[in-house]
Amino acid sequence: MGRISLKAQRRVDLIRACMRTIHEEGFEAASLARIARRAGLTAGIVSHYFRDKAELLEATMRFIARELYDHQLKALRHAQSPMERVLATIDVNLGSAQFNAETTSVWLAFWGRVNHVPQLARIQRVISRRLMSNLCADIRHLVSDQCPDHEKVVQHIALGLSVMIDGLWLRAALTNGGIEPEETRALAVNYLKMEIERVNQQ
Amino acid sequence: MGRISLKAQRRVDLIRACMRTIHEEGFEAASLARIARRAGLTAGIVSHYFRDKAELLEATMRFIARELYDHQLKALRHAQSPMERVLATIDVNLGSAQFNAETTSVWLAFWGRVNHVPQLARIQRVISRRLMSNLCADIRHLVSDQCPDHEKVVQHIALGLSVMIDGLWLRAALTNGGIEPEETRALAVNYLKMEIERVNQQ
DNA sequence: ATAAATTGATTGAACGTTCAATCAATTTAT
DNA sequence: ATAAATTGATTGAACGTTCAATCAATTTAT
Numbered sequence: 001m002g003r004i005s006l007k008a009q010r011r012v013d014l015i016r017a018c019m020r021t022i023h024e025e026g027f028e029a030a031s032l033a034r035i036a037r038r039a040g041l042t043a044g045i046v047s048h049y050f051r052d053k054a055e056l057l058e059a060t061m062r063f064i065a066r067e068l069y070d071h072q073l074k075a076l077r078h079a080q081s082p083m084e085r086v087l088a089t090i091d092v093n094l095g096s097a098q099f100n101a102e103t104t105s106v107w108l109a110f111w112g113r114v115n116h117v118p119q120l121a122r123i124q125r126v127i128s129r130r131l132m133s134n135l136c137a138d139i140r141h142l143v144s145d146q147c148p149d150h151e152k153v154v155q156h157i158a159l160g161l162s163v164m165i166d167g168l169w170l171r172a173a174l175t176n177g178g179i180e181p182e183e184t185r186a187l188a189v190n191y192l193k194m195e196i197e198r199v200n201q202q
Numbered sequence: 203m204g205r206i207s208l209k210a211q212r213r214v215d216l217i218r219a220c221m222r223t224i225h226e227e228g229f230e231a232a233s234l235a236r237i238a239r240r241a242g243l244t245a246g247i248v249s250h251y252f253r254d255k256a257e258l259l260e261a262t263m264r265f266i267a268r269e270l271y272d273h274q275l276k277a278l279r280h281a282q283s284p285m286e287r288v289l290a291t292i293d294v295n296l297g298s299a300q301f302n303a304e305t306t307s308v309w310l311a312f313w314g315r316v317n318h319v320p321q322l323a324r325i326q327r328v329i330s331r332r333l334m335s336n337l338c339a340d341i342r343h344l345v346s347d348q349c350p351d352h353e354k355v356v357q358h359i360a361l362g363l364s365v366m367i368d369g370l371w372l373r374a375a376l377t378n379g380g381i382e383p384e385e386t387r388a389l390a391v392n393y394l395k396m397e398i399e400r401v402n403q404q
Numbered sequence: 405a406t407a408a409a410t411t412g413a414t415t416g417a418a419c420g421t422t423c424a425a426t427c428a429a430t431t432t433a434t
Numbered sequence: 435a436t437a438a439a440t441t442g443a444t445t446g447a448a449c450g451t452t453c454a455a456t457c458a459a460t461t462t463a464t
Contacts, residue, residue: 006439026318031423043424045440053424105317112314115307115377116228125378132380159381160366160389167369175317176327178334179361187362194396208413233449245450247414255450 011049011059013039018060023102027109032056058119061110064103065127068096072134082141086161089134090188093165097172098181108173131162144200157195164191213251213261215241220262225304229311234258260321263312266305267329270298274336284343288363291336292390295367299374300383310375333364346402359397366393 017039021030032053033043050056075088097104114120135158143154168184171177219241223232234255235245252258277294281287299306316322337360345356370386373379 010439027314028318032425033423042441044426044442047425048439108317109314111372111376112229112311115310115375116231121378124376125380128378128380156389159385160393163369163373163381163389164362164366165369166372167365167367170313170368170372171365173317174313174326176323176330178327178330179365183361187358187365191362191393194400198396212413234451235449243413244415246416246452249451250413 007049010039010041010045012063014041014046014049014056015060015063018056019064019102019106022109023105027112054117054119057110058123060106061120061123064107065123067103068092068127069130071096082138085138086135086142086192087189089131089138090161090165090185090192093131094168094172094184094188097169098184101172104169104173108170128162131165132158135161139196142196147199153199157192157199160195161188161192164188209251212241212243212247214265216243216248216251216258217262217265220258221266221304221308224311225307229314256319256321260325262308263322263325266309267325269305270294270329271332273298284340287340288337288344288394289391291333291340292363292367292387292394295333296370296374296386296390299371300386303374306371306375310372330364333367334360337363341398344398349401355401359394359401362397363390363394366390 014035018030018035021035021038025034031043032046035056036043036046046053046056050059071092072089075092076085079085079088110120110124114124136154139157139161140151140154143150143157147153165188168179168188171179172184216237220232220237223237223240227236233245234248237258238245238248248255248258252261273294274291277290278287281290312322312326316326338356341359341363342353342356345352345359349355367390370381370390373381374386
């Protein structure tokens with residue numbers, strides 16, 4: 001117990017080195033030799049911890065997904081109402097987009113590969129679905145029961161908000177996204193409140 | 203006059219082959235040999251038409267940018283009012299996203315490289331700025347003169363709409379974007395009208 | 405009108421480089 | 435003494451680039 005195994009530690013070292021390399025030098029430049037060097041190791045050892053390069057890349061994407069999920073769980077713990085929960089979800093997603101340039105640009109690199117690597121597509125689908133169902137669960141309580149097509153409206157708003165989050169995430173990932181950090185959160189929150197108000201006051 | 207030169211024709215052949223290769227096999231698999239084979243040529247000839255691979259890739263991105271712009275100009279010619287113009291802009295952007303899977307996935311691949319290739323960043327910035335200023339110009343006429351902070355509001359709506367468009371474009375690019383073609387356009391149009399209504403009826 | 409010269413397009417082979425993967429040898433920890 | 439971790443050398447394939455050679459089409463000179 002206690003200290004985590006060297007094996008687990010090295011895997012994380014390599015995953016983090018992989019992220020840093022992709023972020024700073026681009027996906028094309030992220031060879032095993034370069035990644036290993038960043039972790040203070042040599043290329044040969046990588047195969048001791050990962051079957052092949054594809055597995056390292058997959059583990060890296062999974063690592064980001066888990067990190068995001070952990071932040072999400074932690075943030076939701078303090079939320080008291082459905083609205084607070086949705087706002088926390090927005091903050092977590094856009095917060096990591098803004099404060100962790102590394103996570104964001106690695107994610108962007110992976111987006112470009114999702115269509116060609118089924119393993120990555122699976123991970124992406126899990127994250128996307130999780131966001132959608134989280135948003136739906138909370139927004140359901142924010143839309144008046146009297147609202148016609150209640151469930152449809154809920155899903156429409158959740159989908160719109162997650163599309164908006166993706167768009168903002170993309171802007172954050174592009175060095176020249178042309179958007180300020182404060183604006184980012186405001187756009188998402190504004191969209192949410194506008195939709196909620198509209199459907200409730202009809 | 204008349205027939206375009208062989209040189210221009212071959213360049214387009216190679217650009218199109220480049221797009222098809224990236225779309226179908228992924229950016230990583232798009233080697234010069236593979237691209238040339240798709241155009242019915244061999245790898246060697248590429249350097250006869252492009253300085254190097256980077257120039258071919260840049261020309262490909264530029265090609266897409268121009269195509270998008272041409273469609274935009276054509277669509278705007280039939281628009282009669284500011285609202286029609288904005289709707290046409292939405293249609294052009296999301297239309298090509300939906301009906302041309304190739305364009306979309308190539309664009310997605312480039313997004314992942316923009317931060318590491320200044321030449322691509324420039325092209326991306328041009329497109330992004332052009333969309334923003336087009337939207338602003340039309341939305342300016344849709345927001346009431348009485349509205350306080352008129353120009354600020356205009357830019358807020360234009361930014362929100364272009365973020366939404368980016369998000370929708372991304373969904374269209376991902377094979378598993380979880381969004382239907384009809385929904386795509388509806389989300390953008392809905393967002394626009396909702397914002398306009400709100401600021402005008404205050 | 406004919407022949408010679410020139411151009412442009414294309415191929416296929418060769419080059420040096422980089423890469424992922426493999427593995428025997430060595431070092432380190434237990 | 436044993437097992438695990440790590441290195442460093444090696445391999446074979448793939449890559450982008452370069453270039454000599456070929457050849458059809460075009461231009462120029464006679």
